[in-house]
Amino acid sequence: MRVFVAGATGAIGARLVPQLIEHGHDVIGTYRSAGGGGRVEALGAEPVALDLLDARAVRQAVLEAKPDAIVHQATALAGVRFGRSLDRSFGPTNLLRTEGTDALLAAAREAGVQRFVAQSFASYRYARVGGPVKTEDDPLDPDPPAMASQTNAAMRHLEEAVTSAGGIALRYGGFYGAANDGLVPSVRKRQFPVIGAGGGISSFIHLDDAAAATVLALGHDGAGLYNIVDDEPAPMSEWLPALAAALGAKPPRHVPMWLARLIAGQGMVMMAAGSRGASNAKAKRELGWTLRYPSWREGFAAAYRS
Numbered sequence: 001m002r003v004f005v006a007g008a009t010g011a012i013g014a015r016l017v018p019q020l021i022e023h024g025h026d027v028i029g030t031y032r033s034a035g036g037g038g039r040v041e042a043l044g045a046e047p048v049a050l051d052l053l054d055a056r057a058v059r060q061a062v063l064e065a066k067p068d069a070i071v072h073q074a075t076a077l078a079g080v081r082f083g084r085s086l087d088r089s090f091g092p093t094n095l096l097r098t099e100g101t102d103a104l105l106a107a108a109r110e111a112g113v114q115r116f117v118a119q120s121f122a123s124y125r126y127a128r129v130g131g132p133v134k135t136e137d138d139p140l141d142p143d144p145p146a147m148a149s150q151t152n153a154a155m156r157h158l159e160e161a162v163t164s165a166g167g168i169a170l171r172y173g174g175f176y177g178a179a180n181d182g183l184v185p186s187v188r189k190r191q192f193p194v195i196g197a198g199g200g201i202s203s204f205i206h207l208d209d210a211a212a213a214t215v216l217a218l219g220h221d222g223a224g225l226y227n228i229v230d231d232e233p234a235p236m237s238e239w240l241p242a243l244a245a246a247l248g249a250k251p252p253r254h255v256p257m258w259l260a261r262l263i264a265g266q267g268m269v270m271m272a273a274g275s276r277g278a279s280n281a282k283a284k285r286e287l288g289w290t291l292r293y294p295s296w297r298e299g300f301a302a303a304y305r306s
């Protein structure tokens, strides 16, 4: 297949392109920042400079590339500072998930592209009620904290637009597997504490396993949502000390809920303390996906071994 990867230079895009080529696909990879073209070429793909928020340019790039499939992996999270408002940090990414998705889908329709796979997110989205691990059939949080409402709405928009067009949205877990993973600097500096009893559950996924699931999704017929997470959703009280140990850092500090609320805000604490994990059973069953790193326990150790 000719596969058009929007966001080929990102954390997941750069792992995905080589795996697609290994599977015999031809890849057109888009980038936005200066110097991205060389990086896309080095990955073995044909580079195309593209701003996903320019719908005319998206249309032209897709019509010229004539792909059989499109993968939307564009986010704008590099170098973002996370404060009390998730919506502020995710603003540009939310546009890529709404306007960017719509532009790609419109171009795909016009170009007769048959397959469409897009990036979504699993963690912190399921309703904060009931058991600790959720499937794709479980409800999303109907009442996300105000500071994350636009971010949640953008992910819903992406998922609804993609699946109603016959495509697949992948709800990835928290990415890890690169030396510059987002959590690394703050965990090294002990600036990422265990909140309260650390009972909020997270799901992680190694970037190589996330890319492997994406390749399989491209070969899968039919629309759908899939959690792309590892086998071991885990409470913060377990994964955070293990991450610090894998990095050779001191153990994380512990802060009581009231102090965390003061520092990070009520919304962030509500999400972190109440979050549920996600089940990967559907992706394994329907996509035939197997994981190289079934748990973050071995994955963190492998990723950060010096």
Ligand SMILES: NC(=O)c1ccc[n+]([C@@H]2O[C@H](COP(=O)([O-])OP(=O)(O)OC[C@H]3O[C@@H](n4cnc5c(N)ncnc54)[C@H](OP(=O)(O)O)[C@@H]3O)[C@@H](O)[C@H]2O)c1
Residues within 6 Å of the ligand: 006, 007, 008, 009, 010, 011, 012, 013, 030, 031, 032, 033, 034, 036, 050, 051, 052, 053, 073, 074, 075, 076, 077, 078, 079, 096, 121, 172, 173, 174, 175, 176, 180, 181, 182
């Ligand atoms: N599930 C998760 O946990 C998750 C999901 C996403 C990201 N992250 C983390 O966030 C950090 C940053 O992510 P990242 O390295 O992938 O960088 P990023 O800044 O999020 O960029 C991702 C891709 O989107 C492209 N892009 C950005 N703005 C665009 C636009 N307006 N139009 C078209 N393409 C655009 C980028 O191109 P350029 O490179 O040319 O700018 C890049 O190819 C990493 O640590 C990553 O692991 C985590």
